Amino acid sequence: MLATLMTLLLFGQPSGPKGPNIILIVADDLGARDLGFTGSTFHKTPHLDKLAAQSAVFTQAYSACPVCSPSRAGLLTGQNPAKLHLTDWIPGQPTKPEQPLHRPNDLQALPKSTPTVATILRENGYATYHVGKWHLGGKGSSPTDHGFDINIAGDGSGSPKSYFAPFQSGNGGPMPGLEKAMTGEYLTDRLNVEARRLIKTHMQEDHSRPFFLHLSHFAPHTPLQAPEELIAQVPGTPSPGRQSNPIYAAMIASIDNGIGRLVETLEQLRLSENTVILFTSDNGGLCTTEGPKTPATYNGPLREGKGYLYEGGIRVPLFIFLPKQEKGIRDGQPAWGPDLTPTLLQLAGIKKDMATFDGISLLDRAKGNANETVSRTLAWHYPHYSNQGGRPGGVWREGPWKMIEFYETGRRELFHLERDPGENNNLAPGEPQRVAAMAARLEAWRKEAKVQTMTPNANYKPNPPGPRGIITLHGKTAEVIGKMLRFEPLPHKQTLGFWVVKEDSAWWEFTLEKPGEYQVEILQGCGNGSGGAELEISVGEEKVKHKVVETGGFQEFRPFVVGNIKLEGPGQKRLDMKALSKPGAAVGDVRQIRLLPQ
Secondary structure (H helix, E strand, O other): HHHHHHHHHOOOOOOOOOOOOEEEEEEOOOOOOOOOOOOOOOOOOOHHHHHHHHEEOOOOOOOOOOOHHHHHHHHHHHHOHHOOOOOOOOOOOOOOOOOEEEEEOOOOOOOOOOOHHHHHHHOOEEEEEEEOOOOOOOOOOOOHHOOOOEEOOOOOOOOOOOOOOOEEEOOEEEEEOOOOOOOOOEEEHHHHHHHHHHHHHHHHOOOOOOEEEEEOOOOOOOOOOOHHHOOOOOOOOOOOOOOOOHHHHHHHHHHHHHHHHHHHHHHOOOHHHHHEEEEEOOOOOOOOOOOOOOOOOOOOOOOOHHHOOOHHEEOOOOEEEEEOOOOEEEEEEOOOOHHHHHHHHHHHOOOOHHHHHHOOOOOHHOOOOOOOOOOOEEEEOOOOOOOOOOEEEEEEEEOOHHHEOOOOOOEEEEEEOOOOOOOOOOOHHOOOOHHHHHHHHHHHHHHOOOOOOOOEEEOOOOOOOOOOOOEEEEEHOEEEEEEOOEEEEOOOOEEEEEEOOOOOEEEEEEEEOOOEEEEEEEEEEOOOOOOOOOEEEEEEEEEEEEOOOOOEEEEEEEEEEEEEEEOOEEEEEEEEEEEOOOOOOOOOOOEEEEEEEE
């Protein structure tokens, strides 16, 4: 407080910088519906909600990728990360034997040939500060190599070893600028403190220039850790299929508390009327199991989460707070991370050829000057298998239509997002011409953008035998055919579900090493009133049938022996499963099929 008063006495009101101060706050793995103003009733975010109420909230905002490093590259450069050949988190996972396609050799650092928004702002008189997560390269590609004057905590790692001091990055080294910390100090709180300190120091030493602050939180990324006093404030216990993780809620609360203090600091320094604040996330919320205390959140009604090309994986919160804005607005214009660079440059009054960016400026919409929603075309290219179970694919969004193409098999799904934001109704079977046209435009874009593509995995070995020669075909390794059937990755499901169309089917590839007779066992669940469907399971000409049994619930799984089949000749085989009848509302859920040698 004393330092603040001294600043005001010495400098008074800041003397008209060329552009506004800009604060860009990016959370990590924060889902689109994890905040009060985006629909959460479980997570408490009063400071963000208050700020959003005075801001332009973009209700259909996206990240440029379902995982972190590429989306951050797109956000800071205005480019589609596929054009940069930076398409996965750094360093990513090597190709595994069970994956039919080999990952491309994507970049391991943000290319210096592509200027960041920080570089451009600094060239135009801004002081530039980075606080928090970077994850766009290590030595030689740190924030200070990409336009930032000062870097605190940013390095090549994507997550902290622990959120409690001493602060170490995931690679085991100390976090830059945080080498000295009190034991037990909480990282999110410390980053908030550092952000406020930089603003105060700037006003004392360099107040004639505007500043750009990139406050990039590690939270609420794993490891899920938070101060006990914050966790204790969260009621209830975790429950599947809804937002209920108290640790994750406490991590969000820490971000929110820090933003409240940041706004107070701006008010104390009389900067509120000349500071723009933007808030977003780098990808959707983690809704699958990935480490202790996970899943972190539930993104419903959006489908899936981090690592997936469905809405839950790429939809994010986004608001732009403009000083002196009379009232907040909600804008349904599709927007995404690469839009932020041209938006910030226009905010700063910097003339730049906007055609060089893949994003567009959102400033007019943020001011409420654009009443109509523009039909935008957006493209995603993710040639990787995600840690969360997502498969490689591309997306073409055109107006309300969204087409997903999966690279393994060429399967395409089509959704009308205005009518079906949860992507529950795949319209592709009934819209072949639209699907073909959108797929052609996606392919034309990939060629024009010169994206990296996947190649066949020479070491591909699908579903090999395990202990005692048992072959386990889990639902997550199945390919689906049809309209509604899908694998549901939520931890309490882990099943092939939504089997409400009889004609839908699934198939698995597996590796046979020892020919002979095998017993077929199915792990299935079925709600009361939907039993009696007849399944056919086949490998070539060998077939067995199973009558689905009601188990008391679709996620109440029980094993059933179906019969025996004879498998000849070692090598890769294919097992098919289809429904011959469906007397109830759904066929049933199938978590796995096992082939047991006899």
